[in-house]
Amino acid sequence: xxxxxxxxxxxxxxxxxxxxxxxxxxxxxxxxxxxxxxxxxxxxxxxxxxxxxxxxxxxxxxxxxxxxxxxxxxxxxxxxxxxxxxxxxxxxxxxxxxxxxxxxxxxxxxxxxxxxxxxxxxxxxxxxxxxxxxxxxxxxxxxxxxxxxxxxxxxxxxxxxxxxxxxxxxxxxxxxxxxxxxxxxxxxxxxxxxxxxxxxxxxxxxxxxxxxxxxxxxxx
Numbered sequence: 001x002x003x004x005x006x007x008x009x010x011x012x013x014x015x016x017x018x019x020x021x022x023x024x025x026x027x028x029x030x031x032x033x034x035x036x037x038x039x040x041x042x043x044x045x046x047x048x049x050x051x052x053x054x055x056x057x058x059x060x061x062x063x064x065x066x067x068x069x070x071x072x073x074x075x076x077x078x079x080x081x082x083x084x085x086x087x088x089x090x091x092x093x094x095x096x097x098x099x100x101x102x103x104x105x106x107x108x109x110x111x112x113x114x115x116x117x118x119x120x121x122x123x124x125x126x127x128x129x130x131x132x133x134x135x136x137x138x139x140x141x142x143x144x145x146x147x148x149x150x151x152x153x154x155x156x157x158x159x160x161x162x163x164x165x166x167x168x169x170x171x172x173x174x175x176x177x178x179x180x181x182x183x184x185x186x187x188x189x190x191x192x193x194x195x196x197x198x199x200x201x202x203x204x205x206x207x208x209x210x211x212x213x214x215x216x217x218x219x220x
Contacts, residue, residue, distance in 0.1 A: 011037055017044040026056050035065035046075025054081045061087055066096040077106025085112045092118055097127040108137030116143045123153050131157060132164040139168025147176050154195040166195040170202035177205050184211055190220040
């Protein structure tokens with residue numbers, strides 16, 4: 001610990017991290033006099049993948065400082081704790097987009113399918129960065145139930161988000177290919193066609209060659 005400018009002892013998070021002192025970092029996570037200390041402690045616990053810290057990081061998801069909430073969510077994602085999912089889900093509606101974005105990424109890392117319905121709803125988020133992270137998370141989880149919602153989202157999202165959605169569609173597995181082929185044969189939206197063609201290409205599905213090659217003459 002070191003003395004702060006007001007005379008109280010501050011935990012030295014860097015030293016605690018270097019020593020792998022999980023107990024000390026958990027104590028620092030509760031240091032109420034300085035949110036920066038709590039923020040850096042959460043960051044360190046995530047990088048150390050400290051499973052023992054999970055209950056304390058879950059508690060920190062309710063911190064008044066958004067940076068602490070954000071970093072605690074990131075830490076839980078790095079630790080990949082399924083126990084944290086139920087506590088992360090409400091933060092998909094946090095008032096700070098930075099928190100919502102980090103929560104989506106954490107849920108994708110953890111990979112629990114119970115998060116899928118909430119992530120699908122979060123595709124409607126007003127922030128494009130959050131939308132992109134949500135799309136990435138759904139791709140990581142790879143639940144086929146998300147496919148229709150991702151395809152629909154291709155029609156009305158920012159170009160950067162559409163790229164993330166197409167990437168996610170490419171991770172849905174071979175079971176999604178038949179659906180992609182069927183949609184391509186009747187779809188009029190250029191965004192949807194582009195997204196599905198890119199997904200099929202990333203999946204290296206040679207059986208879709210005859211369908212995809214037709215779009216070499218597409219007006220777009």
